[in-house]
Amino acid sequence: MTKRILVTGGAGFVGSRLCKRLLDEGNRVVCMDNFSTGSVGNIEAFLGDPAFTILKHDVTEAVTVGVDQIYNLACPASPVHYQADPVGTLKASVIGALNVLELARRTNIPVLQASTSEVYGDPHVHPQSEDYPGNVNPIGPRACYDEGKRSAETLFFDYHRQCKLPIKVVRIFNTYGPHMHPADGRVVANFIVQALSGRDITIYGDGTQTRSFCYVDDLISGLMAMMNSGPEVTGPINLGNPEELTIRELANMALELTNSNSRIVHRPLPVDDPRQRLPDIGKATRLLDWNPTTALREGLMRTIAYFESVAAKPVLATV
Structure with missing residues (x-):
């Protein structure tokens, strides 16, 4: 109905x-x-x-x-x-x-x-x-x-x-995905916009902190x-997506998929920034019959294509 x-x-x-x-x-x-x-x-x-x-x-x-x-x-x-x-x-x-x-x-x-x-x-x-x-x-x-x-x-x-x-x-x-705000400070948007514009890829901390990304x-x-x-x-x-990777790995993937010559630079880690973040989605799988199906590389390519289409190259705020 x-x-x-x-x-x-x-x-x-x-x-x-x-x-x-x-x-x-x-x-x-x-x-x-x-x-x-x-x-x-x-x-x-x-x-x-x-x-x-x-x-x-x-x-x-x-x-x-x-x-x-x-x-x-x-x-x-x-x-x-x-x-x-x-x-x-x-x-x-x-x-x-x-x-x-x-x-x-x-x-x-x-x-x-x-x-x-x-x-x-x-x-x-x-x-x-x-x-x-x-x-x-x-x-x-x-x-x-x-x-x-x-x-x-x-x-x-x-x-x-x-x-x-x-x-x-x-x-x-x-x-992450198309229609993200290019200057909202989230790491996927930051890396893609920086790579597309040839600016330095900014990693906060040493880049070994982990995240997972759901399309x-x-x-x-x-x-x-x-x-x-x-x-x-x-x-x-x-x-969320139960596949974990480091922020450094994400940065390298953004460079590869955008064919960018940007270099990676490091800045101090923000206060209270989590060192690890990974969901246990057992309840979602069992109760909702739900699992994410979009591979990270595929989702990133769609997101990159979106940012290229809107030609979004703002000055990013730091976090």
């Missing part, structure tokens, strides 16, 4: 790709965004679609709209953006969660919270499974995002227990599988 679905943060990198998939499957979509980090360019392809509605609104303000499901993605998600206004970031996570939960509670509709692997902080266990409580610095420069998302998870589960609200919580690991289309499939799972599946559930 066709549903009317609210996507908060719907003009962002992940939100806009989710809007597209929901529209492609015949749903009506309400895209809510305050456009602080989201872009009209991300959703311009849908603007003539009668099934697509833009609601310019800040998630920290109460909202009333008639929908059947809510995906809550509204929050700056890259260090450059969330550290630019840490108080605003914390409000988007916590007050925003309260507002979407109240909207869902009034009509008892399912609501999905896009949480983050940052709730694990700089982990002492590897890979990270959902039962690991994390190692987060509550007063560091990343805390506005890390603790904001942790608090949002608390609110979601308290609404579930106290109000019997149907909730879904996913923890998103590093995601955005695979993530969207996971989000939708979670939303459409049975009411007993509340999460939290990790969504």
